[in-house]
Amino acid sequence: MKTVSILNHVLGPVMRGPSSSHTAGAFHIGCMARSILGGTPSRAVLAFDPTGSYAATYIQQGADRGFAMGLMNRPLTDESFFAALSDAPAAGMRLEYQVCPLAGADHPNTTDLDLTGSDGRRLHLVARSIGGGEVEITRVDDRPVLFNGTSYESLIEVSAAHAAAVEAVLTEDVELLEHPAIAPVNGVVRFTTRRRQAFADDFRAKFLALDAAARVWESAPVYFVQKGAPLFSSAAQMVRIAEERGCSLGRVALVHEARLLGISEADVLAEMLRRYDIMVRSVERGLDPAFTGLQLLPACAGAIFKAEAGGRLSVRSLHTRAAARALAVMHVDGAMGVVCAAPTGGSAGVIPGTLVTLAEERKLTREQIGLALLAAGAVGMILAIRGTFAAEVAGCQVEIGASGAMAAAAVVDAVGGTAQQACDAAAIAFQNTMGSVCDLLHGMVEIPCHTRNGVAAASAFVNADLVLGGYKNFIPLDETIDAVYAVGRALPVELRCTSKGGLAVTPSAQLLKLS
Numbered sequence: 001m002k003t004v005s006i007l008n009h010v011l012g013p014v015m016r017g018p019s020s021s022h023t024a025g026a027f028h029i030g031c032m033a034r035s036i037l038g039g040t041p042s043r044a045v046l047a048f049d050p051t052g053s054y055a056a057t058y059i060q061q062g063a064d065r066g067f068a069m070g071l072m073n074r075p076l077t078d079e080s081f082f083a084a085l086s087d088a089p090a091a092g093m094r095l096e097y098q099v100c101p102l103a104g105a106d107h108p109n110t111t112d113l114d115l116t117g118s119d120g121r122r123l124h125l126v127a128r129s130i131g132g133g134e135v136e137i138t139r140v141d142d143r144p145v146l147f148n149g150t151s152y153e154s155l156i157e158v159s160a161a162h163a164a165a166v167e168a169v170l171t172e173d174v175e176l177l178e179h180p181a182i183a184p185v186n187g188v189v190r191f192t193t194r195r196r197q198a199f200a201d202d203f204r205a206k207f208l209a210l211d212a213a214a215r216v217w218e219s220a221p222v223y224f225v226q227k228g229a230p231l232f233s234s235a236a237q238m239v240r241i242a243e244e245r246g247c248s249l250g251r252v253a254l255v256h257e258a259r260l261l262g263i264s265e266a267d268v269l270a271e272m273l274r275r276y277d278i279m280v281r282s283v284e285r286g287l288d289p290a291f292t293g294l295q296l297l298p299a300c301a302g303a304i305f306k307a308e309a310g311g312r313l314s315v316r317s318l319h320t321r322a323a324a325r326a327l328a329v330m331h332v333d334g335a336m337g338v339v340c341a342a343p344t345g346g347s348a349g350v351i352p353g354t355l356v357t358l359a360e361e362r363k364l365t366r367e368q369i370g371l372a373l374l375a376a377g378a379v380g381m382i383l384a385i386r387g388t389f390a391a392e393v394a395g396c397q398v399e400i401g402a403s404g405a406m407a408a409a410a411v412v413d414a415v416g417g418t419a420q421q422a423c424d425a426a427a428i429a430f431q432n433t434m435g436s437v438c439d440l441l442h443g444m445v446e447i448p449c450h451t452r453n454g455v456a457a458a459s460a461f462v463n464a465d466l467v468l469g470g471y472k473n474f475i476p477l478d479e480t481i482d483a484v485y486a487v488g489r490a491l492p493v494e495l496r497c498t499s500k501g502g503l504a505v506t507p508s509a510q511l512l513k514l515s
Helices: 006-010 020-037 055-056 061-073 079-087 160-171 201-210 235-245 250-262 266-287 301-309 316-334 348-363 366-386 400-414 419-431 447-469 475-491 507-511
Strands: 014-015 045-047 092-099 112-116 123-132 136-141 142-149 152-159 181-185 186-193 214-218 338-340
Touching: 006 020, 006 266, 006 366, 014 020, 014 152, 020 055, 020 061, 020 112, 020 123, 020 136, 020 214, 045 055, 045 061, 061 092, 079 201, 123 338, 142 152, 142 186, 152 160, 152 201, 152 316, 160 181, 160 186, 160 201, 235 250, 235 419, 250 266, 250 366, 250 400, 250 419, 266 301, 266 316, 266 338, 266 348, 266 366, 301 316, 316 338, 316 348, 316 447, 348 366, 348 400, 366 400, 366 475, 400 419, 400 447, 419 447, 419 475
Parallel strands: 045 092
Antiparallel strands: 014 338, 045 112, 112 123, 123 136, 136 142, 152 186, 152 214, 181 186
């Protein structure tokens, strides 16, 4: 079972929109590829399978720019993102994208990378962006690996005759996070390691001294290094621990994250609040009446927010304020602005819309806000463990559906509800979005993504209040997530982020023109 971090994989990364799988995931793959190569490539050819999501949307969703920023070692949030493709030649990199059949493409976001270093060295990688900005490199120069960016990961290949000596050297390595995986094949032995730090030059030299033909590939992390063991891996476990300790879901999630990343609880909370502040800024920017940058929708969040404040809607309602704020974040996301994935770019508006509104209504303290976000992150973590955040795999229900469930848990936690109540609120939120499809128009994260974010933010309060008011949930969160994932996998590919079905193929959608 995979280990998931709230800060690494759920409420983050801080990224440019519109899609965490496409912009953030592409950026992470580019960063890891660059680190394995040892610098910016002089030539990079990236290929996508025609049946996958990248082939259909890599331009519209900024994956081409995300890859370029990672390969050039530029921060994804830098304003040069918009000029990344034209800047590549000046950085000494010839960059080319292709759509062609890929052998063994087992994920809609599979990418084949053929890189050439400035010294002429060739490197061939196969990678996939698996949702929420999370990525995996699965092959390095035709050798199977599973690098995920959560540590300094390496592949060491030596002749079988020297394998025992190399294993002895690695056994003495105090920076290892776990015992190396060892795979003998065709007269060589491959060691895969995960470390807290990069190999020092003298440590690498030990391998070459033992075997002059040894080869070493090393990938630097793109997240906080995961140094510890998880506290729980299911909703049932985290509720039981919370009940045993007499604490909230947010408190248990705080302990889990500090233990997993090997940092203090104060540092976890501070980082979570830093990300909340980014959410607040994206709300404020998107509510600006002068906001522009979307390609299909006219900006409307500010007008809706103002209409509610002026009493010009059906009723005065925090639900509408939350929805308008969610739309505001999605305005920023759709314009490739800076947002915090929550848990993805396509669902980045729900949690800010909900929590900024709740914080205003209830005058929440910074600590309450941070813990509520951690409660939301705990719910998202269970989905990441048992399923996916990728709409390419399981539809909109695991992106906006997930963010709505997470937001419901955050509301419960912020107002003093129990861990069980938080999980029940999340479960019923999932139960009411199960089967929702990803049918974005023209490959853009705008229609119907904006209104789905708005409705999910408003519904988070309803789901939380139903449970707080006495509704009994009979299908636990773990089982609900399993059902959601199974339903999502059963959706046809046309309804999973390919823009080939649903609303995306209606006559009106076909007539829409990009601005």
